[in-house]
Amino acid sequence: MDLGRVQRAAVNLFATKGFAATGIRELGAEAGINSATLYHYVGSKESLLALIIRSCLTELTDAGTRAMRCSADPVVQLAGLVSSHVGITAVNQLTARVAEYEMRALTEVNRAELQAMRDEYEMLFGQVLERGHRVGSFEIEDTTMCRLAILEMCTGVAHWYRPGGRLGLEEVQRYFVGAACRLIGVDRSELDGADYLQEVRRLDSEPAAHSADVWGTGTLAY
Amino acid sequence: MDLGRVQRAAVNLFATKGFAATGIRELGAEAGINSATLYHYVGSKESLLALIIRSCLTELTDAGTRAMRCSADPVVQLAGLVSSHVGITAVNQLTARVAEYEMRALTEVNRAELQAMRDEYEMLFGQVLERGHRVGSFEIEDTTMCRLAILEMCTGVAHWYRPGGRLGLEEVQRYFVGAACRLIGVDRSELDGADYLQEVRRLDSEPAAHSADVWGTGTLAY
Amino acid sequence: MDLGRVQRAAVNLFATKGFAATGIRELGAEAGINSATLYHYVGSKESLLALIIRSCLTELTDAGTRAMRCSADPVVQLAGLVSSHVGITAVNQLTARVAEYEMRALTEVNRAELQAMRDEYEMLFGQVLERGHRVGSFEIEDTTMCRLAILEMCTGVAHWYRPGGRLGLEEVQRYFVGAACRLIGVDRSELDGADYLQEVRRLDSEPAAHSADVWGTGTLAY
Amino acid sequence: MDLGRVQRAAVNLFATKGFAATGIRELGAEAGINSATLYHYVGSKESLLALIIRSCLTELTDAGTRAMRCSADPVVQLAGLVSSHVGITAVNQLTARVAEYEMRALTEVNRAELQAMRDEYEMLFGQVLERGHRVGSFEIEDTTMCRLAILEMCTGVAHWYRPGGRLGLEEVQRYFVGAACRLIGVDRSELDGADYLQEVRRLDSEPAAHSADVWGTGTLAY
């Protein structure tokens, strides 16, 4: 009846223990249904994972594409990409973590499809960096490494962000937009007046309340 | 003695498929020994993982500590930390990946110990950032987020770096030192003349030649 | 009403894959109905099987009994039994196969009932052979083995016969009547003028068209 | 340590309940080992079945080939084939039953291989019948149906024979040789002086003592 509930249970467990270490019975228990019933909603454990990752990548790509259309200025575009990426990652943090860590658990067909989606998404960053570099807006040595650095930095938000923590969502987004500007050698004031912030949606797969032990990390984080 | 071979086999498999998805028999096969023999070298599957992670964190901490002692200038210290982190991560890329991803596979005791080690290591970055901020060398808004951004960005090297790729190790190190400088609002020229590069050691646990399929990532990477 | 469709679907699958290897969902799919609906027509998977076997044995016994009443001459009686057995087996070949192979899948009560039916039927052959032997019409060493030999030989028709094959139904029936005559040491000409052929009915449970792969057998058969 | 024991346990259960209805745990219990241990001896449930059927067909073919070489006289050759077939089938009755009934449980590759073996074996009968027909030794209408009739009749021995029953092995063999002679229109006395009986071997897969319930058949049989 509620596929969302199953997804959220799965994300909770996959993010905490990992896909391979999560049993199907455990999944059922977390979702409040019998493990056999789970197969009514989902063809297999893997296809459940694929569903989760796919919806996450779709959201990222859609929002990224919208960000690209918002402006013709590479600086604003990058700001849009970064804030969108950070926003989605922070709000759907466990889902994002699963999408990052568990790609390898997929078998050939699913992996090929979803890796292609991720590549397509990351290319958005590559394109903006290339263009900003070409037209002289950015001061970059190596666009490839710059793309990787920005993406890893932003994706990392999924590793430490906690809703209700010291900083609010928009503050974090703004911080990373600023960081990205520094990495591309652009003064942040260039963005003054630009409206690059999109609304961020919580995915169906994102658990509402995080159980405490989801945070394996120590006392240092954030 | 041959423990190194076991470790390398383990890292190869853990990095590719993950700890939970790797069987003990598979490990034996990769290492060229019977799975039962494996228990002569290693107490259990988990203690093998713990050994790998521990040696990686020890290496990071030792090198980081050396970097801190090299200079009193926060800028040089941070450059040392970053270059060391990137260097170790790149050279021992699969080991680093395992140390990053598989912490959650550990049971309580091991996790507590190793998480403490990681926290202690990351604190080195925090301390330098704090001091650089306090003495006015750095231009930072939020030291915590800055630390997280730098660390995630640098650790990400383990996700895409390939030995023998387009850029050499030192180029990559230098790039990230430069990136870190930008993030802390320091001109890279401040490092002119400073010798912050340490030699980077390949760990016993790092496989010499990476099988191609270790790289799940698509065509975009690096 | 549509019970026939269910039976035919069942026979198709039971004959091909066996009772135990056939799922209830598969049955539903083959019959074109939901697996739950199946329980409206049939109490359980086993009772469906019992129904099929029962109707097959009833047909055999009824026809056998009629054959016995047709004549007082043991030779003609046996010819009637054999032609009837072969005819029913050939025309309802899949049903007959199920009735032969899947008796063991039944639980106690059903098995007892249906095994008794089969015994009763086979006794018809035993009685004729006994009498033919006693009155000196047959030249037999051992009536029991003779009965078994004739029955196995005739039942075997279900294993290789194909409607539309090289030989027609009546030809096959006649062949086996001749073979039986030889086995009991009687010249076939003794049957000249005797009308022992009955019309053969297709059972409700017999699928009309056999899917090709029902025939697991190789190129040799018939 | 004793693959034979596993095979015998399997044959016992497969013959009684059928392959599909036999659980792996049941197999282990019957063989006196843990179900997991079973996988040390046998790759899978199916490969266990294939092993059993293969060894049975190999025995039949070997003995049949020897019978063919014993004489150039088609009558003697057929007598050799029949006595060998009946002998092996009777002595390895449960194995033979499994080989007959459970071919369909095999998946493609195994089925193709083993069906080819059975076809090759049955061709021996076909060849003898063809030649005896051609040279005028036999009085046959249709060699194909004659082959099928003889084979079904003889294979049927596996359905009712009981060691220690009323008739001894050689008596049964001699009976079926006589029956085959009648079916091909040859006087049994033609075999006087011919030595066509081979020694019959018990296969590794044949259980020594049959548990009572192996006999699903009723009171009539033999």
Added chain:
DNA sequence: CATGAATGAGTCTTCATTCAT
């Protein structure tokens, strides 16, 4: 030092069946 044999608990998935709708 090395290994084949062994196992209880676990894996994911399918089973026949029931029942509210």
Added chain:
DNA sequence: TATGAATGAAGACTCATTCAT
């Protein structure tokens, strides 16, 4: 009449680990 949802038990098979040799 018909079905989607639901489930406890069972399916085949793999697991990490131990131990006698």
